Amino acid sequence: MSTAAAETRIAGADDPMVPRRYAITRVRQDTRDTFTLLLDPVDGDPLTFKAGQFTMLHAFGVGEVPISISGDPRNPAPLEHTIRNVGAVTRALVNAHPGTEIGVRGPFGTSWDAADAAGHDVVFVTGGIGLAPLRPAILDVLAERDRYGKVLLLYGSRTPDDILYGDEMRRWADLNDVNVQMTVDNAPYGYQGKVGFVTELITRAGFDPRRAWAFVCGPEVMMRSAASALAGRGLPAHRIRLSMERSMKCGIGLCGHCQLRDLFICVDGPVLDYARLEPLMNVREL
Amino acid sequence: MGDIRILQPSGLDSLIGVLHERGYRVVGPTLRGDAIVTGEIRAASDLPQGVGDLQDAKTYRLHERGDQAYFGFAAPAQSSKPVFFPAEEVVWRGRRDHDNDGHFTVERDAVDEPPVALLGVRSCDLRAVQIHDQVLAGRSHIDAHYVGRRDGTFVVAVACSDPAASCFCASMGTGPRPAENDPQTGAPSYDLLLTEVLADGDHRFILEVGTDRGADVVAALAASGAPVTRGTDADQADAIAVTDAAAALQTRVVDTAHVHDVLRASAESPRWEDVASRCLACTNCTLVCPTCFCTTVQDVSDLTGDSAERHRVWDSCFSESFSYIHGGPTRESTKARYRQWITHKLSSWEDQFGMLGCVGCGRCITWCPAGIDITEEAAALGRMSGLATPAATT
Amino acid sequence: MTATAPHGLAEPHGVTEEQAQTHSHAHGEEVPPASARPKLAVWKFASCDGCQLSLLNCEDELLSIAEAVHIAYFPEATRAVVEGPYALSLVEGSITTPDDVRRIHEIRAQSGVLVTIGACATAGGIQALRNWADVDEYRSVVYAHPEYLRTLDTSTPIASHVDVDYELRGCPVDKKQLIEVLAAFLNGRKPRIPTYSVCVECKLKGNVCVPVATGQPCLGPVTQAGCGALCPSYGRGCYGCFGPQDSANTESLTRQLVELGMPADDIVRVYRTFNAGAPAFAAASDAVAADARDRAAQERGPE
Numbered sequence: 001m002s003t004a005a006a007e008t009r010i011a012g013a014d015d016p017m018v019p020r021r022y023a024i025t026r027v028r029q030d031t032r033d034t035f036t037l038l039l040d041p042v043d044g045d046p047l048t049f050k051a052g053q054f055t056m057l058h059a060f061g062v063g064e065v066p067i068s069i070s071g072d073p074r075n076p077a078p079l080e081h082t083i084r085n086v087g088a089v090t091r092a093l094v095n096a097h098p099g100t101e102i103g104v105r106g107p108f109g110t111s112w113d114a115a116d117a118a119g120h121d122v123v124f125v126t127g128g129i130g131l132a133p134l135r136p137a138i139l140d141v142l143a144e145r146d147r148y149g150k151v152l153l154l155y156g157s158r159t160p161d162d163i164l165y166g167d168e169m170r171r172w173a174d175l176n177d178v179n180v181q182m183t184v185d186n187a188p189y190g191y192q193g194k195v196g197f198v199t200e201l202i203t204r205a206g207f208d209p210r211r212a213w214a215f216v217c218g219p220e221v222m223m224r225s226a227a228s229a230l231a232g233r234g235l236p237a238h239r240i241r242l243s244m245e246r247s248m249k250c251g252i253g254l255c256g257h258c259q260l261r262d263l264f265i266c267v268d269g270p271v272l273d274y275a276r277l278e279p280l281m282n283v284r285e286l
Numbered sequence: 287m288g289d290i291r292i293l294q295p296s297g298l299d300s301l302i303g304v305l306h307e308r309g310y311r312v313v314g315p316t317l318r319g320d321a322i323v324t325g326e327i328r329a330a331s332d333l334p335q336g337v338g339d340l341q342d343a344k345t346y347r348l349h350e351r352g353d354q355a356y357f358g359f360a361a362p363a364q365s366s367k368p369v370f371f372p373a374e375e376v377v378w379r380g381r382r383d384h385d386n387d388g389h390f391t392v393e394r395d396a397v398d399e400p401p402v403a404l405l406g407v408r409s410c411d412l413r414a415v416q417i418h419d420q421v422l423a424g425r426s427h428i429d430a431h432y433v434g435r436r437d438g439t440f441v442v443a444v445a446c447s448d449p450a451a452s453c454f455c456a457s458m459g460t461g462p463r464p465a466e467n468d469p470q471t472g473a474p475s476y477d478l479l480l481t482e483v484l485a486d487g488d489h490r491f492i493l494e495v496g497t498d499r500g501a502d503v504v505a506a507l508a509a510s511g512a513p514v515t516r517g518t519d520a521d522q523a524d525a526i527a528v529t530d531a532a533a534a535l536q537t538r539v540v541d542t543a544h545v546h547d548v549l550r551a552s553a554e555s556p557r558w559e560d561v562a563s564r565c566l567a568c569t570n571c572t573l574v575c576p577t578c579f580c581t582t583v584q585d586v587s588d589l590t591g592d593s594a595e596r597h598r599v600w601d602s603c604f605s606e607s608f609s610y611i612h613g614g615p616t617r618e619s620t621k622a623r624y625r626q627w628i629t630h631k632l633s634s635w636e637d638q639f640g641m642l643g644c645v646g647c648g649r650c651i652t653w654c655p656a657g658i659d660i661t662e663e664a665a666a667l668g669r670m671s672g673l674a675t676p677a678a679t680t
Numbered sequence: 681m682t683a684t685a686p687h688g689l690a691e692p693h694g695v696t697e698e699q700a701q702t703h704s705h706a707h708g709e710e711v712p713p714a715s716a717r718p719k720l721a722v723w724k725f726a727s728c729d730g731c732q733l734s735l736l737n738c739e740d741e742l743l744s745i746a747e748a749v750h751i752a753y754f755p756e757a758t759r760a761v762v763e764g765p766y767a768l769s770l771v772e773g774s775i776t777t778p779d780d781v782r783r784i785h786e787i788r789a790q791s792g793v794l795v796t797i798g799a800c801a802t803a804g805g806i807q808a809l810r811n812w813a814d815v816d817e818y819r820s821v822v823y824a825h826p827e828y829l830r831t832l833d834t835s836t837p838i839a840s841h842v843d844v845d846y847e848l849r850g851c852p853v854d855k856k857q858l859i860e861v862l863a864a865f866l867n868g869r870k871p872r873i874p875t876y877s878v879c880v881e882c883k884l885k886g887n888v889c890v891p892v893a894t895g896q897p898c899l900g901p902v903t904q905a906g907c908g909a910l911c912p913s914y915g916r917g918c919y920g921c922f923g924p925q926d927s928a929n930t931e932s933l934t935r936q937l938v939e940l941g942m943p944a945d946d947i948v949r950v951y952r953t954f955n956a957g958a959p960a961f962a963a964a965s966d967a968v969a970a971d972a973r974d975r976a977a978q979e980r981g982p983e
Contacts, residue, residue, distance in 0.1 A: 016427055018378055018394050023387070060382050060390050061591035062869040064583070086612050088870040099387040247611050249583045252427035256580030257601070257608060259630065262637035267426075283553045285622035319915060320893040323886070344936070346893045363888045373884040567927035568901035569876060573883035584872055589741070589748050589859075591867035600884060605876035606926045620927055653889050655879075655901050656932050 016252050019058045019103025020044070024096050025078050031162050033085045034129055035094040036070065038078040042101060046077035050111035051136030052243060052271040056251050057081060058103030059092035066248045068133030068270070069107060074143055079104070082132035082164070108251040110271045112137035112241060117213035121149040123205065125226045127156040127198050130218035131164050133243050133270075137215055142176045150207050152179045156198030156222070159186050181205065198222065202229040209234035217243045224281050227274045237275035244269045244277070260286060289495035290517035291504060293480070298330035298356065298491075300512035301442070304503055305403040310440055313369050314405035321346060321363040327405055334359065341450030341648065343657035354489055357406055357482050360450035361647045365411040365576035366404055370435045371418065377431075377583065377596045384592055397434030404439060408446045409461030410453075410647035412475055414576030415439075416468045420639050421579050424470075431598075440499065443476035445529045447484075452648030454538035454661055460645045463529035466496060470641065478503065481525035492517060492525040538651075538661040540632065541674050542642065548668045549633035553625070557667050562621035564656045569602035571650035571658070572627060577635075577643050580608070603627050632664055714750040718767035718866070721753035723787055725773025725780050726807055726835060730852040731798035732756040732772050741859050748866050764790035768865050774800040774807060774835045774957075781832075781841060788842035795861055796838045799851040803923050804957030806851075807835040811957060835957060846871055849922040851954035854906050874905045875926040878918050881909035890917050897937050899950060902928040902960070923955035930964030944972035 022039040029035050037057075041047070047055070051073050058064040065087070071080030085094045093102065114122070114137040122141055126134050141148055153172065157163045163182065172178040181201050183194040194201075199222070214230045216223050223242045230240050246258035246265040258265035261280050263272070280286055293301070305312050316325040317334040327333065338351040339359040351358050375395070382390040407415075415436075422429040423436065446455070446462035455461030464475050477500035481492040493514070495501050508514050541548075572578045582601040587594040601608055604623045609616040617623050635643030644660065651659045668674025722732055736757060738745065752762035769791035775781055788794060796802050804811070810818070815833045819826040838844055848857050857873060864871035874880065878900035882889065890912045891898040898917030900909070904925040911918050924930070930951070937947050951965035 015394055015430065017430070018392055021390065021392075059869075060380065060388060061585070061587040061594045061867045063585045064596075088868060092868055096388075101388050101390055103390075103392070245611055246616065247609050249581070253425065254422065254427060254429055254579070255582065255598075255601070256603070257582070259626070259634075261629070262634040264638075285617050285619060286553065286626075319888055321888040323888065344892055346889075363893070364886065368886070373886070563929075564932050566901040566929045566932050567877070567925075568879040570879050570883065570889060570901075573880065585869070586872075587863055587867055587869070589744050589863050589866055591863070602876070602880065604927075605874075605880065607875060620929065653892050655889065655891050655898070655936055 016105060016108075017250070019056070019064075019105050021101050022079065022104045024098050024100045024102060026098055027094060027096065030082065030164055034082060034162075034164060035085065036080055036082045037093060038080055039102070039104065040078050047079050047104065047107060048076050049073060049107040049136075051114060051140050052112040052133060053107035053109050054133070054251075054270060055079075055081070055104050055106030055108065056248075057083075057089070057093060058105070059089050059096070060101070060103065062092040063089040064103070064105075065089045065093075066108075066251065066266075068243070070132040070135045072139045073136050074139070082129065082135075084129050106251055108266055110267075110269055112140070112215055112243075112271050114140045114213075114215065117141070117239075118144075118147045119149070121152070121207040121212035123152045123154065123202075123207050123212055123214040123230070125154045125198060125202065125214060125216045125218075125230070127218035127222045128158065128162065129164060130222075130243075131155060134215060134217045135165065138172070138178075142172065142178070145176055149211065150179060151177065152181070152205055152207055154198055154201040154205060155180065155182045156201075156218070157182070157184050160184055160188070160191060160193065179206070197225075199225045199229045202226060202233065212239070214240045216240065220245065220281070227278070227281075231274070237278055238273050240274035241271055242274060242277055243271050289501065289504075290519075290522050291493040291495070292515045292517045292521060293491040293493045293507075294513035295330075295354065295356065295489050295491065297507065297512040297514060298333070300507055300510050301503070302327060302329060302405065304506045304510065305405070305440065305442075307506075308440075308503070309400055310403035311400045312403045312405050313366065314407070315357070315359070315362045317348075320348065322348070322359055323363050324366050324369065330356070333357075333406065338448060339450060341452045341652040343452065343651050343659055344653075344655055346652050353484055355447075355482060355484055357444045357480075358448050358484075360446065360448055360453055361408065361410060361649055361652075363649075363653070364574060365414055365647065365649070366407055367414065367418070367576050369402055369404070370415070370439075371422070371429075371432055371579070374597055374599045375431055377598050380594045380596075382592045382594070384590075394430075397431050399435060401438035401440065402435070403442065405442045406444045406480070407441060408444055409464035410446075410455045410645040411576050412441065412443050412464050413460040413645045414647070416470065416475070417577045417639070417641060417643065417645070418579065419468075420470055420641070421577075440503075441476040441496075442478045442480060445479060445481040445525060446532050447482055447528050449532050449536050450648060450652070452538065452651040453536050453646060454540060454648060455646035456533040456536045457539040457661075458542060458642065458644060458646035461529075462532040463526070476500070481528050483524055483528060485524070492521045494522070494525070538648070538659070540644070540646070540661050540664050541668055544668060544674045545632045545642075545664050546636050547633075548664065548671050548673045549629045551671045551673055552629075552667045555667055555670055557663070557670055558621035558625050561624050561658060561663055562619065564658055565604075565620050565624050566656050567604045567606075567620045567623060568655060569604040570653050570655065571660075572602040572604055573600060574649040574653045575631075576645060576647055576649070577631075578602070582608075603630070628660060628663060631660070717748065717750040718792075719752040719762065719764070720749040720768050720770070721764070721766040721787075721791070722751075722756065722770045723753070723772065724755070725771070725784070725801065725838070726776040727773030727798065727800040727805060729756060729772070731801075731850075734797075734852050734855050734858055735770070738855055738859055745859075745862060749862070765792065766790055767792045768862075769794045771796045771801050771838050772798055774804045774837060775832070775841055776807060776810075776835045777831050779830070784838060784841050793845045793865055794838075794842070795846045795848060795865075796844050797848045797853045797858065799849065799921065799923060799954035800835075801838045802847045802849050802958075803955040803961075804835040804837050806954050806956065808957030809952060810835055811962075812952070837957065846873060848873065849904055849906055849955075851921045854908065856908075857906055876905055877901055877925040877927075878903045878905050878907070878909050878912070878922070881905045881907070882912050885909055885913060887912050890915060891936070891940065895940055897940050897942050897950070899933070902930050902933045902964075919953065920950065920961065921954055923958040924960035928960045930960055931967070934964060934968055944968055944975075948972075
């Protein structure tokens with residue numbers, strides 16, 4: 001390849017390895033350990049993205065983490081990320097005060113492409129913070145609610161205190177005709193709601209498996225049993241989509257960390273259909 | 287191109303000189319300590335003349351050949367991988383203004399190095415460079431530093447005459463004589479190809495021209511008075527005889543017709559437990575492999591945290607931290623890590639890039655301190671899966 | 681990290697928000713007053729002081745370190761003592777007396793982040809050889825009045841007694857890793873302390889593999905990186921100063937050492953040096969010793 005060709009390919013502000021600067025406009029606490037960061041670019045246009053894509057968020061001098069975008073693809077400013085405070089980088093991000101600049105690379109990866117489900121019932125199955133990467137897809141569907149049949153949101157959480165976007169889920173139920181069903185793994189004495197795993201909701205949920213699509217996001221064990229329960233109800237594997245998590249360092253398929261057999265999860269995923277994933281998810285430590 | 291010349295060994299210095307004059311940094315095999323490594327070549331005297339090597343599982347020893355051969359050895363301890371893809375490099379450097387909302391600036395680190403001439407690269411390693419071109423520079427996202435270093439490389443390949451016991455390029459279809467063109471892109475594989483002939487006390491290089499650039503260098507060589515003469519078809523036949531003999535010396539084999547499917551079918555093979563009992567999870571195989579490309583990023587900061595750098599560093603799927611996500615590594619056991627590596631090399635690489643990820647250089651066999659042999663593991667998996675041909679031999 | 685998981689990394693715990701605030705403000709042109717800087721304490725247990733000296737050997741960086749933290753307790757460097765709690769404690773040495781056990785719990789209670797430094801603190805040190813010996817016998821032979829002596833039968837790492845946030849391995853620790861852990865602490869990030877093998881460092885440096893190219897025994901494949909592959913860079917096999925790597929397969933390495941011609945006694949000795957007490961090395965040495973005993977018994981034949 002020629003030098004000139006190489007330079008055009010590597011030059012410019014769009015270099016995917018160099019973080020773009022964003023300023024934190026607000027940090028909203030959602031639960032005990034989960035926060036939503038609202039970001040505006042320091043210069044240039046806001047980031048446009050598709051539901052399901054992720055970015056690499058960089059706290060200066062601390063490090064970088066892959067985080068799914070949780071905002072509305074049709075209304076991408078400010079940029080929203082919902083983050084659980086579990087490590088050094090996420091701690092630095094959620095503790096930053098408004099105005100602080102952080103780095104953003106991306107958006108990377110594939111989309112939920114929820115519009116493929118138009119004309120059909122839609123089942124969102126999720127647990128814990130898994131609701132955050134799914135939220136853009138839910139908002140995509142709700143923006144054109146009448147194009148879809150029944151819309152179900154089956155949500156599991158560790159405890160009632162860990163329920164994410166609780167008020168918003170109630171609004172979806174009240175205003176958007178979404179059948180929201182919640183369950184918790186552990187509940188305090190006297191808790192009125194359902195207790196149990198989210199996969200148990202799948203067996204009884206009211207949707208037509210012959211004409212439904214499912215979008216699943218959560219810990220891998222939960223996704224495996226949820227996908228298997230959905231398939232058990234008769235949903236074909238190609239109409240079940242999951243968002244996979246693997247170690248990621250570059251976001252552009254070069255570093256090799258996120259490989260799952262022949263897939264680079266950062267470019268071929270994170271959203272993949274169950275037909276592709278099922279044989280891979282059933283092998284331990286692949 | 288069928289353009290055959292004869293270069294006398296005394297003309298090697300002139301060749302190196304012409305490359306230097308044209309602004310290339312010349313890199314090739316050179317002796318360092320107990321091994322032949324890839325390093326800077328200033329003159330023909332930097333080449334390991336008269337040195338041979340013995341390589342087999344977990345063994346590498348140099349010896350005096352008792353002749354004047356310049357390239358009478360097999361794969362050097364490290365390939366030319368670090369020339370274009372160094373073990374560690376800075377991706378960007380940043381500064382933060384602490385009193386101003388953590389306002390920071392980031393500058394991409396650019397590659398500013400002279401183009402490289404690879405001298406004496408053998409066909410296995412040359413094929414590995416082509417594979418890296420595909421992996422790091424042939425997809426939607428590219429490694430800018432790799433492209434910057436790789437750009438404009440001049441290749442003086444050497445047809446391999448002395449394969450080691452660990453070699454299996456013939457079985458992989460990657461050598462010992464390099465293909466004229468990159469099978470993926472069709473681009474010429476080399477500018478010049480040298481075959482060293484020692485027979486009958488007549489020490490000479492048969493020089494084949496692969497590109498116009500190569501022809502220019504040969505013309506400059508002749509103009510400088512270097513001992514280059516026209517060759518004949520008989521000379522080319524001699525050259526081909528050298529690599530035919532080299533291919534015939536190789537005993538290790540991979541059943542390339544079946545290995546992709548064998549590994550795909552072997553995810554739950556009991557063989558993984560067996561190999562894990564031997565595997566040290568030391569990462570050596572991956573870090574000497576000319577095609578392994580996995581890296582990690584490291585964020586480095588000073589004590590104040592106002593000056594930071596991001597480094598890209600070679601990584602290995604054999605380390606526990608490689609697959610770490612919150613909650614633990616996805617490949618916790620050594621058996622899962624070995625399975626990942628060999629399956630990637632000999633199966634999923636083909637799904638990803640349309641070629642196998644192994645070039646048969648044998649380094650992973652030689653440099654494994656436990657002597658684990660990728661060809662033996664592949665053959666065992668083949669037998670156990672029942673998918674391989676019963677007698678896969680040369 | 682729990683006391684039963686002596687290797688690998690964990691998130692620091694016990695740093696209060698105030699402490700985090702403190703060190704995020706410890707920057708700027710002028711050195712902030714001592715009270716605004718996070719307090720650093722350096723503690724010593726059974727050890728040779730070599731790791732503490734590594735800190736004093738950080739000549740180029742020592743001034744910046746002193747400006748960034750308030751050195752509140754460091755007997756090797758200063759007699760001044762500032763009371764706790766301490767944002768960061770560096771702990772050298774192993775636990776060998778009942779008094780040590782009491783003291784390390786007190787230190788833990790007063791420390792935000794606790795980092796153990798060196799083979800003694802992380803594995804029990806060379807003095808962990810007592811774990812294979814009869815301490816009562818030593819006591820009676822070495823001391824005129826053994827009744828004045830209060831000692832334990834074992835030398836154990838700090839993590840066997842209290843929670844440890846990070847471990848710096850080595851005999852002694854590596855200066856660069858020490859500065860890295862301080863920089864990471866000051867910036868609230870995870871220190872880059874690799875837990876993979878020495879082989880990685882050899883390859884990154886371009887070293888040629890010593891055992892493969894020369895036949896010398898080398899503990900590199902089972903030893904944790906961190907020293908910069910010091911010995912192999914000079915053509916010597918690794919001595920294992922940094923203790924076992926996270927995936928150490930000592931059984932396989934032992935087979936290689938046997939093949940390279942190392943007698944069983946020597947193999948036991950190479951595993952029982954500065955990191956003799958590290959579980960992977962202790963088990964490896966025990967296995968070789970037991971195997972040698974069985975072999976000897978077989979050679980003697982039935983009685």
